[in-house]
Amino acid sequence: MSSRKTSVLLMGQTPPPWHGQAVATQLLFAHDWPGYEVHRLRMEFSEEMEEVGRFQWRKLQHLWNLIRRARSVLRANPGTILFYPPASAKWVPFLRDVIFLSAVRPLAGSTVFIYHASGLPVFVKGHWLRRLLARRAYHHAQVSLEVAQEALPAHQVFRAERARWCPCAIEVKELPRRREESDRRTEVLFVASLQEGKGVLEVLRTAVLLREQGRAGEFRFRIVGKWFSSEFEAEARGLHAELALEGLVDFVGQLTGDDKWQAYADADVFFFPSHYASEATPIVLMEALGMGLPLVTTRWAGIPAMLEGCETSWLCPVRSPVDFAAALVAVAAKRDSAAEVAERAKVYYRANFLPERFIERVERAFVEAAAPVRPGLEGGAVAVAQRGRASTSRAGLVVSTYLADQNPGHDRSFGISRMSQVMLETLQASGKLTLRTISSRTSQQAPAGVGDARILPWGTRRKLVRLLTDHFYPLFGNHGDRADVHYFPKGYLPLLSGLCSPSVVTIHDTIIQYDEDRYPEWRSGWEYAYWAWMLKHTLRRADVVLTVSESSKGQIQAFMQRHGIAPKDIRVTLEPCVYEALPQPMEPAKENYVIHLASCEPHKRTAHLIRWWHDAESRGADLPMLHLIGSVPPEVHGLLASSHSIVKQPFLEESALQAAYRAARALILPSEIEGFGLPALEAYYLGTPVCFVRGTSVEEVLGVATSKGGFELSDPDSMEAALAEVMAMPAAEVRACGLKLRDTYAADKVAARLLVEFEAARKG
Numbered sequence: 001m002s003s004r005k006t007s008v009l010l011m012g013q014t015p016p017p018w019h020g021q022a023v024a025t026q027l028l029f030a031h032d033w034p035g036y037e038v039h040r041l042r043m044e045f046s047e048e049m050e051e052v053g054r055f056q057w058r059k060l061q062h063l064w065n066l067i068r069r070a071r072s073v074l075r076a077n078p079g080t081i082l083f084y085p086p087a088s089a090k091w092v093p094f095l096r097d098v099i100f101l102s103a104v105r106p107l108a109g110s111t112v113f114i115y116h117a118s119g120l121p122v123f124v125k126g127h128w129l130r131r132l133l134a135r136r137a138y139h140h141a142q143v144s145l146e147v148a149q150e151a152l153p154a155h156q157v158f159r160a161e162r163a164r165w166c167p168c169a170i171e172v173k174e175l176p177r178r179r180e181e182s183d184r185r186t187e188v189l190f191v192a193s194l195q196e197g198k199g200v201l202e203v204l205r206t207a208v209l210l211r212e213q214g215r216a217g218e219f220r221f222r223i224v225g226k227w228f229s230s231e232f233e234a235e236a237r238g239l240h241a242e243l244a245l246e247g248l249v250d251f252v253g254q255l256t257g258d259d260k261w262q263a264y265a266d267a268d269v270f271f272f273p274s275h276y277a278s279e280a281t282p283i284v285l286m287e288a289l290g291m292g293l294p295l296v297t298t299r300w301a302g303i304p305a306m307l308e309g310c311e312t313s314w315l316c317p318v319r320s321p322v323d324f325a326a327a328l329v330a331v332a333a334k335r336d337s338a339a340e341v342a343e344r345a346k347v348y349y350r351a352n353f354l355p356e357r358f359i360e361r362v363e364r365a366f367v368e369a370a371a372p373v374r375p376g377l378e379g380g381a382v383a384v385a386q387r388g389r390a391s392t393s394r395a396g397l398v399v400s401t402y403l404a405d406q407n408p409g410h411d412r413s414f415g416i417s418r419m420s421q422v423m424l425e426t427l428q429a430s431g432k433l434t435l436r437t438i439s440s441r442t443s444q445q446a447p448a449g450v451g452d453a454r455i456l457p458w459g460t461r462r463k464l465v466r467l468l469t470d471h472f473y474p475l476f477g478n479h480g481d482r483a484d485v486h487y488f489p490k491g492y493l494p495l496l497s498g499l500c501s502p503s504v505v506t507i508h509d510t511i512i513q514y515d516e517d518r519y520p521e522w523r524s525g526w527e528y529a530y531w532a533w534m535l536k537h538t539l540r541r542a543d544v545v546l547t548v549s550e551s552s553k554g555q556i557q558a559f560m561q562r563h564g565i566a567p568k569d570i571r572v573t574l575e576p577c578v579y580e581a582l583p584q585p586m587e588p589a590k591e592n593y594v595i596h597l598a599s600c601e602p603h604k605r606t607a608h609l610i611r612w613w614h615d616a617e618s619r620g621a622d623l624p625m626l627h628l629i630g631s632v633p634p635e636v637h638g639l640l641a642s643s644h645s646i647v648k649q650p651f652l653e654e655s656a657l658q659a660a661y662r663a664a665r666a667l668i669l670p671s672e673i674e675g676f677g678l679p680a681l682e683a684y685y686l687g688t689p690v691c692f693v694r695g696t697s698v699e700e701v702l703g704v705a706t707s708k709g710g711f712e713l714s715d716p717d718s719m720e721a722a723l724a725e726v727m728a729m730p731a732a733e734v735r736a737c738g739l740k741l742r743d744t745y746a747a748d749k750v751a752a753r754l755l756v757e758f759e760a761a762r763k764g
Contacts, residue, residue: 007080021116024168079109089123117278121157148280148302169358172290189267195228199273226254264291289349292342299659400483406444474499509675551697576747585687593625689726705740
């Protein structure tokens with residue numbers, strides 16, 4: 001057997017210039033990589049920060065040299081793994097990637113991409129030409145390592161076979177504190193490239209606000225870093241002079257080596273008010289944590305996910321000097337417990353951001369990229385792509401799961417998809433079954449590690465394609481050998497259900513029937529007729545029918561009785577919540593607003609809530625701000641324009657949505673009907689209480705932990721009372737509710753119920 005080492009071509013920018021991506025790449029270049037034959041190829045497109053992302057003629061020569069040298073390495077070492085950091089979301093570096101990767105990737109045995117900068121997937125999808133070029137450059141990598149957790153992840157857009165979250169790391173050098181103990185000012189440190197997006201001007205504005213509050217003598221700010229451009233330096237220094245900040249805010253310049261670490265050692269708090277467009281997991285935050293500093297930073301891009309569970313960080317809205325100042329004052333008030341805070345910061349750093357953690361994540365990607373992937377089966381005119389590790393063994397029960405009917409954000413399957421995600425991940429991790437999945441290019445994908453994950457070579461967002469796929473995929477997309485159970489988490493069987501037997505379905509609700517009865521104009525007649533037929537077909541043909549609440553079970557039984565469908569046993573398995581993996585907050589900082597996940601669907605009653613809020617506002621009621629997240633029915637746009645306490649927000653990226661939940665005083669769910677009410681769990685899991693309509697499934701779901709927050713839709717006074725009731729709940733009570741709900745709806749408990757039902761279906 002050959003003992004030849006796996007060959008890796010390691011590419012990336014190392015300092016200079018000094019920025020997070022370069023520092024992380026330097027760790028990889030400096031590592032010995034025992035067991036691998038590593039070829040290092042430094043990308044030297046920029047030597048100064050002002051050159052990053054900008055066109056220069058010399059870069060074309062360097063690009064040509066990189067292509068030539070990379071192709072030479074790959075030709076001399078067949079099967080080499082190409083490790084490459086894709087570009088930031090700008091035309092010049094994007095085109096550079098297209099040229100380089102088109103010339104080099106065909107010679108590589110496999111590809112591992114590490115996405116340091118956020119925003120590239122959105123940038124690519126925003127223009128037809130970028131989408132076309134990106135297919136050649138980025139699609140179908142063996143492993144996608146993603147430094148930031150984005151709402152639109154790179155692996156989904158670029159069809160990677162495997163994906164891993166891979167925060168970077170840094171080695172800190174602890175130095176003794178040199179500041180005089182008699183200096184009782186709180187020293188606030190900022191370290192970054194000095195550019196507008198990193199928050200330099202916000203530091204100045206925050207310092208002014210503290211001075212206006214009479215606290216100038218309590219703080220000193222030090223801004224460390226190299227200027228990104230002479231133009232911005234002139235702007236920042238001009239504002240510094242205009243605001244008369246001499247003695248309160250110092251521009252220190254760039255520090256490296258021990259000088260930089262000494263700046264951390266002498267500081268009391270690290271302040272990083274970034275709103276940088278390509279922010280991922282900033283290295284400077286890791287450095288500050290490793291040096292034991294509390295953090296004041298922003299709920300922006302990858303930062304909230306990076307600091308999830310960190311007890312020594314204060315996350316504020318971007319461009320908000322009022323919140324920054326309040327957080328800095330709160331940190332300063334805890335100076336007497338600085339040693340305890342420092343130790344907690346260091347514990348978090350050691351658990352997450354040590355260099356060996358980063359090296360381990362990258363090496364795991366090398367192992368996965370070197371593993372063989374079974375090619376897709378050829379099925380007549382249709383080739384079905386394979387994703388994940390090849391596996392021909394059958395570990396216990398074999399369950400085939402259909403996911404091509406879930407297109408999150410493009411149909412009503414968003415909540416179902418979040419449930420499916422955590423449920424399938426838990427089943428996969430249990431080791432008690434062999435999970436197989438069938439997806440489309442645009443639909444919900446299999447969790448990591450699924451050995452037989454078929455991806456149909458088309459998208460299913462268009463209605464006609466989706467309906468044809470739903471009904472006829474068993475002819476070409478089913479797995480070759482027979483599965484023990486066919487599972488449909490969205491709850492609809494195909495027309496060819498006889499080829500998917502035994503079948504288990506999770507029917508979440510009968511809202512289609514509810515809307516047809518009360519809001520017939522909401523959908524077309526054929527849509528109501530089609531989905532009613534689908535539900536009737538499923539209830540008649542499915543071998544096992546599951547649902548998520550007793551309320552939903554009652555809806556289904558009423559539907560069956562109404563349409564003359566023979567009664568059958570319906571089992572309640574409940575629903576898990578994707579936020580179960582996040583720690584339950586102790587005392588999350590709250591802002592004076594409540595949130596509602598707005599929708600144009602009539603049963604969600606967004607328009608009703610807006611009218612009620614507008615009326616209460618006109619009566620002078622003492623209300624917090626109402627933040628509407630999502631789509632607002634057009635008939636109430638006029639009320640929004642005339643309101644001073646309602647804020648419309650678009651659909652938020654995942655990290656921003658979590659931040660909105662945590663900071664809100666309450667979530668309002670005025671829905672007339674729900675199957676389960678997953679947002680209620682999401683809110684409590686992130687430390688926020690919920691107002692809901694009595695008699696719905698939400699009351700049932702939350703009833704195991706609390707009875708607070710219920711109201712009657714027909715009674716505005718009861719809604720106002722419910723809101724006041726939950727906003728008055730102490731943080732400890734909300735936390736206790738969250739912990740109780742987590743225990744009741746734990747993913748492993750739901751998975752255990754599903755396994756019982758799968759076994760029952762197999763045995764008939």
